[in-house]
Amino acid sequence: MEEICKPCTAEEREELLEELWTTLELDRITPQPGSRMPLAKLGNAERLSLLIQGGDIRTEADQAVLTEQGYQKAKEVVRNHRLSERLLHDVLNLQSDEMERSACRYEHMLDSEAADSICILLGHPRTCPHGKYIPPGECCDAGETSLRPLVVPLTELDPGEDATVAYVGTRDNGRLSYLTSLGVVTGRPVQLSQKRPSYIVKVDENAVAFDESIAREIFVRPALRRRSRGRGGHRWRLRWGSDR
């Protein structure tokens, strides 16, 4: 919890990028990598140097140029902010100033997965309550319509899906230590290869087999599901060749 309380330069940078983005929009420029604006518009030198050192913008004469990295970061913050506004406004019925204040906090806390979930929940909104454009995310491009919980037990994955371990919720210390030793640890990427006759999960170089009672104790964050992957129907088919 400590990190959020600390005065945090990362947050300040995000605020600055957000400001930059809005300024561009006001000038009727669609922000993109390489978008320029006069340095004067960005305020004092201290704030500027923060962005330059972070590699978010570079300067050319009296112009500030948005880098690829700066663009991505700005886009994410703006997206988070405007999606939060939509959520607070449409779903929680908050009044305008309350909504604004909360959205300013949420924009720094949401990661892209959480933002995508909100986006799917709201049906991929194009604009915020103020009528500003919400930059689309991966979920919009994929046209996902069904919302899944961000963290699910392993039993909810389909064979072949990738995920990241969120946590192992077991009370048995022996089992916990064995799973830890096999690499089923918070934050480690895993791939579910099959569910029948037993669950098999690939972690690092290990293949781990277990039954359903254990699968229910392992909670994971599924990777974004690609639309192209057909679901079901391939249970009896075998692929030739190695995995991945």
Next chain:
Amino acid sequence: MSEKDTTAAAITENRSEEKRLVLVGHPNVGKSKIFSLLTGQYVIVSNYPGTTVEISSGKATELDCLVVDTPGIGGIVPRSDEELVALQTLLTTENADVLQIGDAKNLRRTLLLTLALIETGLPLVLDLNMTDEAEKKGYHVDVARLSRSLGFPVAMTVATEGRGTSELLDSLRRPARSPLRITYDTRVEVAALQIAEHLPDYRISKRAIALTLLSANPSLVDTLLGRHEKECRAVKEIIARTQGEVLEPLQQLIMNARTACVERLIRECQTQAKRPGFRSRFAGFLDRVSIHPLWGALTLFGILFVIYEFVGVFAAGTVVDFFQDVIFGEVLLPPVVRVASAIPFIVVRDFLVGPYGQITMGITLALGIVLPTVTAFFLVFSILEDTGYLPRLQVMLNRLFSFVGLNGKAVIPIVLGFGCGTMAVIVTRILETRRERIIATLILALGIPCAPQMGLILGLFAKIGFIPLILFFVFLTCQLIAAGWLASRLFPGETTAFVTELPPYRLPQAGNVASKTVYRSYWFIREVIPWFLIGTAMLFLADLTGALPGLKRLLQPVVVGMLDLPAQTSEGFILGFLRREYVAAYFFDMYGKGLLDNLQAFVSTMVMTLFIPCTASTFVIIKERGTGVGLAIVGFVTVYAILAGTVINFVLRFLHVTF
């Protein structure tokens, strides 16, 4: 394995000044192979976790120390008796250096254990084995750097090829205590200090024990401190209090600190070259086929069919016929009989070459029938073991096993039971609860035919037909499932969840398969021949004194009345108390001589399979399970075998099924 009779006690009680080197590591990383390399002694090496359940020890002459091999440990917390062995060895071995053997391609996992071992304060050496597999996957480890960071020697080997042995030996001459010290969460540190005050003296640091206890279930405290009641209670209290202060399991706190350290070491010392598509396509395909719900089942039947063809039709048929007719019938026996007939005493002559003669019956059955079948079975079995198929079989059979109160892990002892019941009962130690061990033992005792029996059953049915064979195994399986199901209801308790790792498929090495087969067959025959001679001698005596007809008459109502078998089969059943394969060989012989018809052969084989196991495994059952449970199992099995045989006999005759 059972072949090694050295125990933990024998090693630790020997309080000499001699240096000891304890091999520790995860399952299936090659500890046994390294043990063989260091000591020159052969121990069974396979491609599945759980090959070693007992400690073996041997002298490494080049290092002038005693090498101790321990069973693999899954995590830092022991989950079964077998995993506890490694911990207890470390706790009690004097003058111990530790050689950790790890899988080079699984550096994360290996180092996580290394950090736990560092806590013990013992001098360490780390050996990264199977570097060839790691190289294929594109991993490169900077050993010098890792060794510097850890503060003790690190070696790299490919034990199966003997690569890196000299470097390993060199490292083993200078093991060192690591200066690395991990700081855990303050609450853990405080609790560890408090626990340490209550611990008696062991051979490793109290901090290491305290950390293990904090990571484990409370039952481990009982196991380690059971004798010191006051301390035991105090330690449990500290653990409970500390756990009350934090949300996540204490183990998690300890592991977080270690994981962070491991990640740092990995960043420093390991690089992975991207080699897309280098993994063997064939192995990947094979892997998916063999654990696929449908194809996996077909694979299993395919494998069983090959075993039937090779062991039953070829070894127990063709080869045994050749041994009996040509080698014994024409080459060996005639001259022996000619020599023996010169002996003037008829009793001595009959003792050697009569109908119950030591040579004409005892040796002929052992070497003529049992040896070829057993060798063939062990050969197939060794190949199967070395490929890594057994863990896949666990995956396939887990659901079936959970029906009888076991889980997939029990596949290992049960499958080993098809090799030798004695060995299998010992291996039930890998199971986590007493309940599972009892159920597995019951199933083993009741109806898992051991290799020689199996070979002879396959040989017999190769003559009767394939359909009766299938029917036989269907009957047998149904009975085992029913018995297991009943037992699981009789001993209530939870079925433990199943987790295991799947080792990669490996091409079996001809050398290892051959030495394993020879080793096991030799061990088996050496074990078996005295029993065959004793059994034959008993029959001879019974025949000589006229007790045999009496016994036969006694058993007549059962054998002839209930089972519809010729009276002579009772001899076989009497011998069944000695060795099961003796009965099998005996019936096989009778069938060959036309004394049993097909149905009788079917019924007698069924009764024999269900019948009590041989004396050796009966002893082991009683030793491992306790006298009460052991005798209950043996008693149940005996009565059940006869009843089941009777029912099957009646039903088949009633239906006019005579094959």
